[in-house]
Amino acid sequence: MKQLYLVILGLIFMGFASAQNNCGDAIPITIPFSSGSVTTCGTGNDYPAGSFFNANYGGGEDYVYKLDISTVPQTLLFNLGGAATYKILSLHSTCPPSAANALTGWVTSSGTTASGTYTFNTAGTYYLFVDTWPSPNCGAFTLDVTLAPSAPANDICSGAIDIPAAGPFPYLTTAVNNISATDANDPANTCNSYGHKGVWFTFTPATTGQYNISTCQSDAPGSTIPDNLLSIFTSASGCAGPFTQVICDDDACTTLANQAVVNADLTAGTTYYILVYGYNTNVGDAQLRVSAPISCAPVTGQTVSGITSSGASVSWTGTGSFIVEYGPQNFTPGTGATAGVNGTVISPATSAQAISGLTPSTPYDVYIRRDCSSSGSGYSTNSAKLSFTTTALPPANDICSGAIVIPAAGPFPVLTAVVNNSSATDTNDPVGSCQSNVRKGLWYSFTPATSGQYKLSTCQSDAAGSTLSDNVLTVYTSASGCTGPFTQVICDDDACTTLGLQAVVNADLTAGTTYYILVQAYSSGTGDVQLFVDAPIVCAAPTGVSSSGITMSSANINWMGTGTFILEYGPQNFTPGTDGTAGTNGTLINPATSPQAINGLSESTAYDVYIRRDCSATGSGYSANSTKISFTTLSAPPANDLCSGSIVIPSAGPFPVLTSVVNNASATDTNDPIGSCQSDAHKGVWYSFTPATSGTYRISSCQSDAPGSTISDNVLTVYTSASGCAGPFTEVNCDDDACTTYALQAVANANLTAGTTYFILVQSYGSSSGDVQLQVGLPPAPPANDECINAIPISYNAISTTNVLATESMAPGSCASFSSVANDVWYKFTAVQNGDATVAMSNTSPSLDAVLEVFSGTCGSLTEIACSDDNVGGVGETANLTGLVNGETYYVRVYGYDGDEGTFDINVSGAAVPITIEYFNASKVSVSKNNIGWKVNCSGGGTSQLILQRSANGTDFTAIQTLQVNQNGCILPFAYTDNSPLIGINYYRLKVKDESGRVSYSQVVAILNKNDRFELMSVNPNPVKTNTVLKVVSGDNSMLQLLVSDIAGKQIFKQNVNLVSGMNIIPLNVSHLAAGTYQVTIYAADAETKTIRFVKE
Template identity: 30%
Template structure:
């Protein structure tokens, strides 16, 4: 017993204080290269070296695992590969212990997955390799592989600009000649800076390019130093900083001639709404004119001046083609308009966005007005812009207000017999708020028509962006009943791609339509407009002529694209939603399982966005609603789904699909499908080569290997709704229009089998 007590005491004293601490003293030696650690953990190794000890100061809050390696073949470059389950891990190599930033040789960090890098060992000796983690988690599993790197590329030869050159531009192109012999580089690291030697990598240029041009102008009157380091997958050439060249940038240009109000450049006001005569300008090297900003903002230390004589009571100042030419990138170009004279200016308007015109109203014809333009930041060479400027005279359309609405004559059919050209360019706000519609109606133009039918379609076509702002074809439409002083909104339409459907009209009454670009100032469109009758009712407008659905195993298998356009309301009983109209009919035979799911879905670009679905047994004239056979909104969207069980196999069900009429949905194309899982045709013995889908996640294109057996692809979101179908897809499909998220790709093969694959859109 005594002997056992002594043994336990020795173990406690010598070992367990043995939390398996691992530090410089107990560093695990690496006997030879290549070395592979296998799966290890820092857990239980104690945090001997805190954050800030390693090459990357962000790491070090976790426990440490320490290796030592005796290098006898220096100089040598080693390749370090780090993996394992731990997140935010680092391997940091040092020439001494304890580790400090001063004795650091390099590090490789990895957040998730594998990190890989090269570290150069300059001389023989003992080096320490530390594995640690980000402050949280404090420990975790890792793998570490170390090997001697393959030979690095040879150094390139600097070519231009010649060493010591004084340049005439501050956006120089640096070029070099690749080295003869040695490994072919994958790229070149360009070191560029104002200290010798430069320590900043300005860019990494991919092979085979052998030149680099800064994306931002360099400082004026400044000497720069540069050299190039070829790299092969991160394995950098050695000794390239022994050849460092320099160049000096030119002095900043002189201030522009219109640096002050007295030198203002006279602009000619264009007679129309387009910039027929734009003037080029710059704020580079401009100085402050000393004119107070007043209520305007920004720093006008680089203001340049323009003037114009008003030829109308309304003008717009248009600034375009704004480019950054300063040593710091910025296109924050402001403007300010004044009345008066240079000796006594009065601020009229401030504009902080060159993207849209500055609208001036209430001007006095024949009077000179002044405009100053400046970058809002401080520093006339650090922040500077080139631009074009012009003055336009907006032409107000004659139908700018409701009381001057252009009268449209409805066509006698569903085809536009007469197209009327229109534009919102130059239009002003009529002062009528859009609510309940949306958008900014600051450029609305007006039309009217006398109803010849209870239903009419208003069609917008040939929509073209003609504004001075960013390109936009976001043309909205709003319809009203009543008179110009007492209008009542009856329809909002936010897509000119489809006709706006007006229902419940009174024949002989006048209705008003206003059209406007949904964005603010500077956005405008030209377009054509017409009013037509609705199309003829579809063949399945009545219960007696339903379209037969073929049941499949999934929604996508036999989904039918159909339409309610032109449909009428037949008065069939609605058990779950009475605010619905314009129904069309379908039928389906119940499969042997006695179960069937019937669902509707969207068609891209269709105004039909909300359905109501009713299922009946019996025959037309004696319809009986099926229990559970009515659905308004399915979970997650406004389309409809009913799941029926316990039905009589072989019986025929009749299906009525209506448009919900409580909001803005309109008749148009939609999808409908009947399906049940018992109808699946997946044959395990089918000889179809599995199609590989890549990349996954994807950005725009999804590729398919061995796609010759594919018949079609259905893309579904996570609610099961089909968002795209592609027939005979070939080796790739484009899905760039999808929003980021998870999708199901249902692959239908030519032999009738199918497979589903999850894919992530970045």
């Protein structure tokens, strides 16, 4: 029996040993600390990705440490290692973690280790979180935390390690670790802006020449910074700066490719300042290897650019005198100052050196050598060969004067010769209206013998030789020919079908007029261009027909083409006529000109429109009708489109007032002012309100308040005007996006004066439209704990709370003086013994800058004993309390600095705090089995009694397990399996009785143990005036539909609800319902339904 007990006890402790996954289980550490090999596997994923300093990490299981810092400033060194590849170590000022309270951190990705330092300037409790990449979800790690070493002497330029002027070479410096180095006064470099923790070296060479200065581990074995940067500077004022960069490298090594090496031309007697940085957070040992100088070193870093048909530009690195030699591909270069066979020498040459007079489409080789003859060192060897090929000459039709002429009379279709645009230029090419990002244009000209509509196409389906996959085609005229200016006739970017980015136009061209056709590549594309020109359609149907400017009584019709046109319109689905005759119910406008206005239309009516070309003057009759276009005229603006038609909100309510629903689709902007919070506001509708009582009113278009409000993005502005609707208007309040359900809807809390008329304008953002409804009422009451007398008790378990809408109880505390309102809320706790405690609040609103005060005494006669305002917005506050007295109640005040509002979590812990329940939960395993789990905090010491209770009705509870636990036993979480649950709903709670006899209870949790999917428990309060709560017990996680209807079954509103297994609380706002009896029905996917009634007062 004893053996069985020991086995069970061992299994229990094994289970608890891996539960260090949340704030309550955080392992306290002292410095120095070494974890040994630990795993996150089995700890659970309490804090998801996004909780830490790097949002890309942290989707796996968590391991949490707690670190108390009492001496500041203090710098610690953190080393993260272990077998898992993708890990994160994130340091936070409070718990639970968030991106807002993250201080710094380190990740491992390509390797398995990471390290870094952090300086603590504020005493307090900090939290360390080890987590893993989203996949795999867990793994082994090690964590070592020690005091960081002091910064190395060469952290600053004045402490630079000096490299001997004459060697001996190669010279190896001592290795210096940069983990505690700073960025103090380190200059920036040009090759990478992410250099940090730099260490300095100086070198004043005795000999002029090229020196290889390397951090490559293959050269400097002590160089262990895996990714570093190396920059060399000069400075006329020494370490005082400013520094001038000579050369810089980021990643030129080969063995460890992210280390740095340079070949630097250095001058004897000049002092060079060499700075080795770690890239980003990389740390390790920095060591330099300096080679013997090459007195006349070969040239490096040579490149070629600016290649044309007759020239190129050659560049290289280094200082001194140089010779450039170029010649045809594979020529043999010379040496010294002498050219080789077929070579041409440029001496002296300066980077960047232009080479001109070259032959188009010809390959060339280039060599560069250093001329050191003036110092008696002769010449360097030739550089590595640099090769390039000159471009071809532009095609003849690269310019308008060389345009390919399309025969005036065909024969059609005409296919032009194929021309490659690779060497075309942009010289004097105009840019069409359909695409501005065009290059490498080719020209064509066409003077048609016959007027008509011509298809001009680069589509590969028409012109098989057209391989330029994305092009633009523009047709121009010009009174002065190719000298311009050009007038655009038509332009297309992407109208082909086979290759959708090629271009095609149907252009109305007039006989005898010369048209200039320009085909350009989109961006820098190259390829073959071929043009297809089809036979003219003498009287072609118009194309590109569209409508615009639609009003209640008119519209504009647009189309493409030149000539004479007839427009015919009529009611939807009318039969159009032909030639010059109208069809049944059709009306002609003859002649019509694009854009053609149609007037005298009926509002809210659908119309069809056709266009046909009138070619009768040339004997070619009439074209067929164009493709039909349709439009619907607008309805009349709503009455409250103008201020003078404002909907009047009753002065005395009853509140909340819900206005009628108005659609703003046909509203205008006539005389509407623009509020300060959003300028892109349109289609405004007006309301007026003259309150009978002064006060703060909540004016809301949020759908959660006004169910008929369907504009998803609107703007609400409140104005006054001494002259009424005649204006001018003075803004009182303006909001764009303050709602919560639909965050882009608008709501305003406005202080209004009795007897003053306020004009409320609701506008759509941009061009959106929809239904507008307002709810006007008094704003929500301040939080229940707005005053000290209503302070909320706090304990070890953090509660989520807010100071939104709170008022000021007293002046700001001693640690945060300012002139704005201190909108405070109050909490309290009672010490159960003499001792210490810590009050901690952590933000859940990123922008909240909070102040935390703690008082002794009683409300109305308080004495401040602690005040904390150590952190800026988004980070929590902590108050460490000492010398608390058994039995005394302490009051905690939280307010926003300078009027800030937001949500936060708060709790109290320590020896003076009584036993508290950290969590209590239950889950259904099957119809006949439930699991219950809990954890308590016995920080007050002594022996406590834990009684697990069960009830069938949620009121009468009986014990099903009783445990006696001491303070050590409380460290462990508890679990119980109910193998004989009641049929129906089982209510569970935990009763806790400490050694002094104080009793506390957990929350009640409910489990449904029958085959029904869910049970509808209650509506409370009932009857209800505005808000009520629906309680539903669910047997599993599911999504159901909730329907509210009147007693006759008429649907009022419905919504989807997500249920979790157990008790669910569903808030309902019924303020907009008329008084009467209603019913709530919940539907499951398997057709199971439950209904409950409530009365609306």
